Structure formats: C-alpha cells, structure tokens
Amino acid sequence: xxxxxxxxxxxxxxxxxxxxxxxxxxxxxxxxxxxxxxxxxxxxxxxxxxxxxxxxxxxxxxxxxxxxxxxxxxxxxxxxxxxxxxxxxxxxxxxxxxxxxxxxxxxxxxxxxxxxxxxxxxxxxxxxxxxxxxxxxxxxxxxxxxxxxxxxxxxxxxxxxxxxxxxxxxxxxxxxxxxxxxxxxxxxxxxxxxxxxxxxxxxxxxxxxxxxxxxxxxxxxxxxx
Amino acid sequence: xxxxxxxxxxxxxxxxxxxxxxxxxxxxxxxxxxxxxxxxxxxxxxxxxxxxxxxxxxxxxxxxxxxxxxxxxxxxxxxxxxxxxxxxxxxxxxxxxxxxxxxxxxxxxxxxxxxxxxxxxxxxxxxxxxxxxxxxxxxxxxxxxxxxxxxxxxxxxxxxxxxxxxxxxxxxxxxxxxxxxxxxxxxxxxxxxxxxxxxxxxxxxxxxxxxxxxxxxxxxxxxxxxxxxxxxxxxxxxxxxxxxxxxxxxxxxxxxxxxxxxxxxxxxxxxxxxxxxxxxxxxxxxxxxxxxxxxxxxxxxxxxxxxxxxxxxxxxxxxxxxxxxxxxxxxxxxxxxxxxxxxxxxxxxxxxxxxxxxxxxxxxxxxxxxxxxxxxxxxxxxxxxxxxxxxxxxxxxxxxxxxxxxxxxxxxxxxxxxxxxxxxxxxxxxxxxxxxxxxxxxxxxxxxxxxxxxxxxxxxxxxxxxxxxxxxxxxxxxxxxxxxxxxxxxxxxxxxxxxxxxxxxxxxxxxxxxxxxxxxxxxxxxxxxxxxxxxxxxxxxxxxxxxxxxxxxxxxxxxxxxxxxxxxxxxxxxxxxxxxxxxxxxxxxxxxxxxxxxxxxxxxxxxxxxxxxxxxxxxxxxxxxxxxxxxxxxxxxxxxxxxxxxxxxxxxxxxxxxxxxxxxxxxxxxxxxxxxxxxxxxxxxxxxxxxxxxxxxxxxxxxxxxxxxxxxxxxxxxxxxxxxxxxxxxxxxxxxxxxxxx
Numbered sequence: 031x032x033x034x035x036x037x038x039x040x041x042x043x044x045x046x047x048x049x050x051x052x053x054x055x056x057x058x059x060x061x062x063x064x065x066x067x068x069x070x071x072x073x074x075x076x077x078x079x080x081x082x083x084x085x086x087x088x089x090x091x092x093x094x095x096x097x098x099x100x101x102x103x104x105x106x107x108x109x110x111x112x113x114x115x116x117x118x119x120x121x122x123x124x125x126x127x128x129x130x131x132x133x134x135x136x137x138x139x140x141x142x143x144x145x146x147x148x149x150x151x152x153x154x155x156x157x158x159x160x161x162x163x164x165x166x167x168x169x170x171x172x173x174x175x176x177x178x179x180x181x182x183x184x185x186x187x188x189x190x191x192x193x194x195x196x197x198x199x200x201x202x203x204x205x206x207x208x209x210x211x212x213x214x215x216x217x218x219x220x221x222x223x224x225x226x227x228x229x230x231x232x233x234x235x236x237x238x239x240x241x242x243x244x245x246x247x248x249x250x251x252x253x254x255x
Numbered sequence: 256x257x258x259x260x261x262x263x264x265x266x267x268x269x270x271x272x273x274x275x276x277x278x279x280x281x282x283x284x285x286x287x288x289x290x291x292x293x294x295x296x297x298x299x300x301x302x303x304x305x306x307x308x309x310x311x312x313x314x315x316x317x318x319x320x321x322x323x324x325x326x327x328x329x330x331x332x333x334x335x336x337x338x339x340x341x342x343x344x345x346x347x348x349x350x351x352x353x354x355x356x357x358x359x360x361x362x363x364x365x366x367x368x369x370x371x372x373x374x375x376x377x378x379x380x381x382x383x384x385x386x387x388x389x390x391x392x393x394x395x396x397x398x399x400x401x402x403x404x405x406x407x408x409x410x411x412x413x414x415x416x417x418x419x420x421x422x423x424x425x426x427x428x429x430x431x432x433x434x435x436x437x438x439x440x441x442x443x444x445x446x447x448x449x450x451x452x453x454x455x456x457x458x459x460x461x462x463x464x465x466x467x468x469x470x471x472x473x474x475x476x477x478x479x480x481x482x483x484x485x486x487x488x489x490x491x492x493x494x495x496x497x498x499x500x501x502x503x504x505x506x507x508x509x510x511x512x513x514x515x516x517x518x519x520x521x522x523x524x525x526x527x528x529x530x531x532x533x534x535x536x537x538x539x540x541x542x543x544x545x546x547x548x549x550x551x552x553x554x555x556x557x558x559x560x561x562x563x564x565x566x567x568x569x570x571x572x573x574x575x576x577x578x579x580x581x582x583x584x585x586x587x588x589x590x591x592x593x594x595x596x597x598x599x600x601x602x603x604x605x606x607x608x609x610x611x612x613x614x615x616x617x618x619x620x621x622x623x624x625x626x627x628x629x630x631x632x633x634x635x636x637x638x639x640x641x642x643x644x645x646x647x648x649x650x651x652x653x654x655x656x657x658x659x660x661x662x663x664x665x666x667x668x669x670x671x672x673x674x675x676x677x678x679x680x681x682x683x684x685x686x687x688x689x690x691x692x693x694x695x696x697x698x699x700x701x702x703x704x705x706x707x708x709x710x711x712x713x714x715x716x717x718x719x720x721x722x723x724x725x726x727x728x729x730x731x732x733x734x735x736x737x738x739x740x741x742x743x744x745x746x747x748x749x750x751x752x753x754x755x756x757x758x759x760x761x762x763x764x765x766x767x768x769x770x771x772x773x774x775x776x777x778x779x780x781x782x783x784x785x786x787x788x789x790x791x792x793x794x795x796x797x798x799x800x801x802x803x804x805x806x807x808x809x810x811x812x813x814x815x816x817x818x819x820x821x822x823x824x825x826x827x828x829x830x831x832x833x834x835x836x837x838x839x840x841x842x843x844x845x846x847x848x849x850x851x852x853x854x855x856x857x858x859x860x861x862x863x864x865x866x867x868x869x870x871x872x873x874x875x876x877x878x879x880x881x882x883x884x885x886x887x888x889x890x891x892x893x894x895x896x897x898x899x900x901x902x903x904x905x906x907x908x909x910x911x912x913x914x915x916x917x918x919x920x921x922x923x924x925x926x927x928x929x930x931x932x933x934x935x936x937x938x939x940x941x942x943x944x945x946x947x948x949x950x951x952x953x954x955x956x957x958x959x960x961x962x963x964x965x966x967x968x969x970x971x972x973x974x975x976x977x978x979x980x981x982x983x984x985x986x987x988x989x990x991x992x993x994x995x996x997x
Binding site: 044045047048051082084085140172174226229234 | 712
C-alpha cells in the first residue's frame with residue numbers, strides 16, 4: 031500500500047502545492063489537509079508547508095499553532111507520527127511547542143531568497159536517513175524571519191544531543207545562532223527547517239534534486255517499521 | 256434625487272480634477288446638476304488614469320495595425336488579453352504602473368501595484384503564476400534613493416512573496432530623470448483552461464451583485480484622479496499620502512483561492528476587480544459591458560469606518576476587493592464557500608433591465624446615471640503635439656567626439672567601470688528579496704534574459720516573459736526607443752528558445768498637456784505599433800501613465816514593453832550563463848559604431864545625445880528564428896542577448912552566472928566591438944560537435960556570425976588587449992547596489 035503524506039493548508043500557506051508535488055515525486059500518495067478540520071485522514075506523515083499562515087500576524091506561525099488541525103498534529107507527533115515543518119511550518123512547530131527556540135527577523139532585515147548550501151548534521155531522523163551525516167546539499171532558502179534563536183542552554187543541549195539536523199554552509203543567510211538551519215525533537219520524528227527541500231526535487235525547477243531525499247527518507251521509515 | 260444642499264452654489268468639480276467643459280458635459284448627460292456622489296464618480300471615471308482620454312486616439316493603432324494572429328482568445332479592452340498557448344491552455348498577462356503612489360509611500364505604493372495587477376489577471380479567470388517588475392529611480396546616490404528603492408523593492412517583495420507568486424524577472428534603472436518621479440511597473444502572468452475565461456459583465460436581470468473581500472475604508476480616495484492624473488508640485492507628494500492605498504496580501508491570497516474555487520464551480524457569471532476608482536469603476540463597467548442596469552445599496556457595503564460618506568464609499572480604492580455577479584439560486588453556495596475561506600461576501604445589489612446605474616444611500620437615490628457614460632463614453636482628447644525644437648540640438652550632439660579608450664589597459668578600465676556602474680551592476684540585492692521558487696514551476700528567472708515557467712505539472716509546455724525599456728534611447732528618438740524596447744524584450748524571450756507571441760506595454764510619460772510630451776507619446780505609440788506589426792505579435796493590453804513630472808520637468812519618455820513567448824518543452828530552454836569550459840563562443844548579428852544613448856557615453860562622459868542604435872526589426876526576426884531553431888535541436892549551451900553595455904557586458908554576465916571564464920579574439924576596432932549597443936545581436940555557445948549545424952542554421956536565416964573564442968578559465972580575456980579575473984569582475988559587479996542601498 032502506498033504511504034500517504036498529508037500537507038496542511040492554512041489560510042496563507044503558499045508552498046503547500048509544492049510539498050504535495052514533492053511527496054508525489056518521492057512515491058507517496060499526497061493528501062491535502064485543511065487547517066479547520068480535526069482530521070488527519072489517516073496519513074502516515076504530515077508536512078506543515080511554507081508561507082505566511084494567517085498573514086504572519088501577531089508572530090510568524092503563532093496563530094496557525096492554534097488551528098484546529100494542530101491539536102491533532104501535536105497529539106499524533108507525541109505518539110511518533112513523522113512531522114516535517116518547512117519555513118513557516120518550522121515556525122508553527124516552535125510556536126506549538128513541538129520544537130524549542132524561535133525564528134526571528136533576519137539579521138540583514140531583508141527577505142532573502144538564495145540557493146543555500148546545507149550540511150546534514152544528523153541522518154538519524156525520520157526525514158534525513160537518506161543522507162550521509164556530514165554531506166552537503168543545496169536547497170533554496172527564502173524567508174524574512176528565518177533567524178533561529180534559543181537560549182544558550184537550549185543551544186548547548188541541542189548540540190550535545192545531536193538534535194541539530196542542518197547547518198548553513200558557505201555563509202549564514204539570516205544570522206541564525208550557531209548556523210542552525212534545522213532541528214529535531216528528541217525522538218527524531220519531528221523535524222523543522224527554514225530552507226525548502228520541496229523546491230529542490232528537480233534540477234529543471236530548482237538548484238538541485240537534493241531535497242527529494244527528505245521525502246524518500248520518511249517513506250523508507252514506514253517500510254522499515 | 257438628493258440635490259446638493261445649495262442648488263446654486265458652485266460645485267467643487269475643479270478640486271476633483273474635472274475641467275469646465277467636462278463638468279458641462281456631465282450636466283448635459285444628466286439633464287441636471289450631478290449630485291455630489293455622481294460628481295465624484297464622474298471625476299474618477301473620467302480621470303486620465305481610468306478613461307485614457309489623452310491616449311485613446313493613439314492607442315487605436317495597436318488595434319488598427321494588429322498583425323493577423325489566431326492566438327488571441329481575448330483582445331484589448333478587457334482587464335487583460337488572453338493568449339492561446341496550445342494544449343487547451345491559455346495565459347493572460349499585463350503590465351501596469353503604480354508610479355505616483357510609490358513616490359508618496361514607496362512600500363505601500365509598490366505593494367498595491369502588485370496587488371492590483373494580480374487582481375486584473377485573476378479577473379480573467381486565471382490562476383496568477385508569476386510576477387515581474389520594472390523599476391526606475393533617480394541617481395543611485397540621490398539622497399532619496401535609499402528610501403525609495405528600499406521601500407519599493409520591499410513592497411514588491413513583501414506583497415508578491417506573501418501571495419506566493421514567483422518573481423521571475425524585470426529591470427531596475429537609475430537615471431536623474433526619474434528623481435522625484437520613480438516608475439514602478441508591475442506585470443502578472445496567469446494561466447487557465449480555455450473554458451474558464453471570465454469576463455467583466457453584469458448580465459441577467461435579477462442576478463445578484465456580490466462584493467467579496469476586504470471592508471471598504473478611507474484609503475486611496477481619489478487615487479486615480481488627484482494623485483495619478485496630476486503633476487507633482489515642487490513640494491512633493493507626502494501631503495497626498497491619504498490617496499495611497501494600503502495593502503494586505505494575506506487577504507488577497509485567500510481572495511484569490513476563494514475566487515478560483517468560485518470559477519471552478521461555475522458560480523459566477525461575471526467578475527470585476529476593484530482597483531482604481533473602486534466601486535464606481537466595478538459597477539459601471541460591468542453594467543455597461545453587460546448592456547444592463549444595476550441597482551446598488553451602499554448601506555450594505557461593509558465599512559471600516561461607519562462615518563464614511565457616500566462619496567467616499569464609491570471612490571474608495573481599498574484593496575483586496577472583487578465584485579461578482581451571481582445567479583440568485585447560487586448566492587447561498589457562494590456565501591458558504593467564501594465563509595470557508597474566511598472571505599467577507601455581501602450581496603449589495605442586483606442587475607436590472609433599466610439601463611441605469613442606480614445607487615442608494617440612507618434610503619435616498621444618490622446616483623442615477625447611464626453606466627456607459629461613466630465607463631465608456633468619457634471625454635476623448637486630440638491633444639496638440641509638436642516635436643520640440645530642442646530635439647534637433649540633442650540629435651546634433653553626437654557621441655562621436657567623446658574620448659575613447661584605446662589601449663588594452665584603458666579598455667579593461669572601461670570594462671570594470673561599466674560592470675560596476677549602477678545600471679549594469681548585479682541586481683542581486685534586489686532579486687534576492689523576491690521569492691523565485693514558490694509554485695515550483697520556475698525554470699528560468701533572474702539573472703537570465705527572460706523568466707520561463709512551466710504552466711502546469713502534467714505538461715512540459717512553458718512560457719517565457721521579458722520586460723524591457725530604455726528611457727535614454729526614447730529621449731533621443733521616441734519612435735526608435737519604443738521599437739528598441741520591444742526588440743530587446745522580443746530578443747530576450749528568443750534567447751531562451753521561446754517563440755514570441757504577444758505584447759503588453761506600460762507607457763510612462765510626462766504631462767499630456769505639454770505638446771512636447773504628447774509628441775513623444777505619439778511617436779512612441781506609433782513606433783511600438785509598427786514594430787509589433789513587423790514582428791507579427793499583437794498588443795494584448797497595457798497601461799498608460801501620464802503626469803510623471805515634477806513642475807515643468809518630465810521624465811524621459813519610457814515605454815516599457817513586455818513580450819510573452821511560448822516554449823513547447825521547457826526542458827529545451829537555453830540559459831544565459833556559460834555552462835562549462837570548452838564551448839565555442841559565437842556572436843550573432845552585425846556590430847556598427849553606435850554609441851548614442853549608450854551606457855558607455857553616460858557612465859564615462861555623462862553624455863546623452865545623438866541617435867540611439869538603429870532598430871533592425873527584420874534582423875531581430877531572423878535572429879529569433881535562429882535562436883528558436885538551434886534551441887529546438889538542443890544545440891545551444893548558452894544564449895545571452897547583447898544590449899546595454901554591449902558585448903563586453905554580455906560576456907561578463909554570462910561568465911559570472913556559473914563562474915566559467917572566456918577568451919575571445921576581436922577583429923577590427925576593439926572598443927566598438929566591445930561596447931557598441933547595436934541591436935539584433937546575441938552571444939551563443941555550443942559544443943565543438945555542434946558548431947557546423949549551428950552555422951548551417953545561421954546561414955539558412957541569413958544572420959551574420961563571428962566566432963569569438965572559447966569558454967573556460969577564470970578570467971575574461973580579450974586576446975592581445977587585456978584579461979580580468981572573474982573574482983575581480985564579480986566583486987566589482989556585486990558591490991555597487993549593496994554599497995549604495997544598504
């Protein structure tokens with residue numbers, strides 16, 4: 031049976047279609063999920079896509095974290111459901127308390143869109159098993175509030191427990207502390223990152239196909255389970 | 256009818272921007288004095304911005320000279336033209352100005368410029384899939400440039416990024432002529448199935464008029480009349496800030512998704528966006544074009560402020576609103592769908608058989624007019640125009656006597672100076688603030704010659720778009736300048752391997768009340784219409800922006816031209832950067848000694864005079880045919896047009912894309928070869944094995960070709976003259992905008 035990857039559409043989600051496309055390209059059945067439902071439709075994994083949910087009013091991701099569907103996502107994530115938050119989705123995961131820290135305005139104060147080198151720091155998650163730890167990949171980064179921050183103790187703990195998943199390489203686009211581009215929870219089923227793997231699934235339309243590995247990884251995690 | 260309080264008092268038509276004879280005409284149409292609300296509606300609908308009263312007689316040429324074509328599904332006159340691109344797919348595209356608001360309030364002016372053109376595209380039934388922007392500012396080191404450039408770029412990006420539309424190209428130009436009158440032209444592209452085309456018509460008596468989207472507030476009152484259709488005074492624009500709209504892209508994003516679902520389910524019979532002139536425009540245009548009457552109850556319009564007057568409600572330009580015509584049986588479903596998206600939807604009236612537009616307010620009829628008198632029967636002027644005497648002196652002041660670089664070192668210095676000059680330097684500072692990846696269809700974007708997008712996931716069909724203009728060329732010769740802008744966009748679409756199909760334009764000029772400006776406008780439109788005829792590409796729509804002047808000083812006449820092309824298989828697209836070392840580099844087209852209006856003359860001598868490069872329309876067509884044929888056979892590894900800055904700039908740009916150097920040998924005068932801006936030229940590269948076939952294609956189309964050299968290494972080298980490292984070129988090219996703009 032084909033694994034099913036759900037993508038949540040909040041009002042103001044923008045990269046939801048791209049995430050659905052990436053799921054399909056990896057061989058999954060893409061499933062559209064609606065922010066106002068209390069129903070995950072039996073999916074095997076959930077992607078919270080990029081965009082400006084609810085206009086990013088209040089704080090990026092803050093209002094979305096209270097959407098009806100997030101109650102289901104949070105409960106399922108605590109039970110081990112693989113959840114990937116991309117960009118605005120990462121911000122939602124932090125606001126929902128599934129990941130520590132916060133994303134604030136870029137150090138340069140501008141929105142930045144560029145092809146970004148990333149170093150894979152942890153291949154030990156549901157979403158990164160396809161990569162070799164230490165490998166470099168190129169995926170687009172594009173955000174205005176992508177600067178990852180947390181207190182020193184949290185940062186030390188993330189590093190000590192191997193929970194930094196991606197670091198910026200060849201230049202930090204937003205001033206993120208310790209060059210952190212993505213992190214995971216303790217169990218490794220929840221991953222959030224600012225760059226956009228769903229925009230790097232085909233060299234024709236992206237800088238590489240390096241991002242596809244994240245969607246393939248989660249499919250393999252089902253096969254292994 | 257409610258009469259003005261004092262029936263014999265002078266009505267304030269002049270303050271609203273109406274002339275004496277226009278006011279008399281309104282009285283004649285109505286057979287009485289207009290009410291305050293009617294007067295306000297006529298003042299915005301008869302404004303230059305909405306009525307095209309000074310430009311109409313010239314714009315007719317675009318129809319009269321339109322080439323035979325079978326690709327146009329919807330022509331000029333609608334919100335945007337619709338072009339058949341095959342496979343049952345159609346695209347719609349249009350460029351529009353938001354110049355005046357962007358000077359007064361750069362962020363909001365630019366943001367709502369994007370929002371407005373996106374709604375025009377949505378109105379046709381299309382899903383918006385990409386935007387582009389063409390921006391012009393005063394000198395980069397002008398004290399106001401940081402505010403304007405920073406604000407405008409952030410506004411274009413802030414709105415477009417938040418809508419989830421990739422920005423796939425455009426241009427940024429600095430010239431003192433735009434200080435105090437920046438130009439902000441935004442283009443949007445949309446795609447739809449043929450059977451989903453929507454029109455702005457109110458038909459069927461009894462059908463309901465439904466207002467969708469944001470509440471109506473006091474922003475943008477008189478935006479089209481007192482702001483966009485008037486010259487700035489010396490004291491500038493800040494006092495006109497209340498006439499600038501305020502954008503909320505989040506509201507527009509959900510409005511777009513909601514409207515597309517309404518279209519998909521066939522729930523609307525007609526639709527119109529609310530942009531310039533707000534409700535006045537949307538109600539009168541849909542009623543007029545549908546040959547209907549309409550009754551509207553303003554008390555039902557959701558307001559941001561309860562104290563608004565009827566005049567304010569009908570002229571407000573609050574953003575993110577649409578007007579839908581809905582069958583009575585479908586109203587409940589429409590309201591439910593809008594509620595699901597969180598979009599406010601309110602029935603405010605209905606279509607009637609009376610042939611009158613009737614508006615009620617607080618129980619009284621405040622408007623009762625024939626809708627066509629507002630929308631389609633406004634004044635038309637044959638403005639006087641005359642070639643200004645100073646034009647001869649300008650033409651006589653040729654660049655021939657300017658000191659030219661001779662030695663290799665001098666040529667290298669000139670190259671570096673140009674590569675780092677404000678108009679030729681890297682645009683990365685701007686384009687990095689725009690999302691080019693969202694929607695996943697972007698095949699080429701900046702810094703390539705044109706933006707190329709795949710239209711839908713299940714087809715390899717794509718379209719290419721380029722947007723170009725050159726105010727200095729047009730200043731020297733508006734007829735030639737318009738053709739050169741067209742030719743450059745046509746060429747930029749062709750270098751990607753696409754087939755040019757259709758044209759949109761944004762004509763930015765000074766005051767039409769100045770005969771010299773009107774001459775520029777007449778010449779430019781004539782040149783553009785003739786050029787489109789020669790190229791066989793019809794104009795599908797566009798926009799005119801007059802009054803871009805402060806006091807008596809007008810901007811350079813600036814026709815900005817967008818060309819759309821189709822590419823059958825996006826996998827065959829040709830990028831503008833050298834792909835790898837070892838490819839053969841060729842120049843297609845002839846180079847003459849043409850420096851009038853050139854970047855070299857401007858940057859190194861501050862000179863603007865003489866004649867612009869000669870438009871070579873026949874040669875452009877042949878060049879385009881070569882580029883399409885060679886790309887179709889998969890022969891080209893890179894194709895990059897030669898324009899501002901000449902061949903030298905083209906080679907540097909192509910080298911910097913992927914960091915692949917180049918060595919070329921020049922026959923004849925190296926200065927002319929490297930820096931002349933002769934039109935109808937492009938640089939192409941191919942593998943050794945493909946050279947013969949490329950040369951065959953070139954010969955078949957009778958295009959001149961010279962073999963320049965080969966890619967590779969980490970320098971740009973002109974044999975026997977100079978070599979400059981790519982690192983140095985990159986540093987020079989990249990540093991300029993960040994240094995000035997922060």
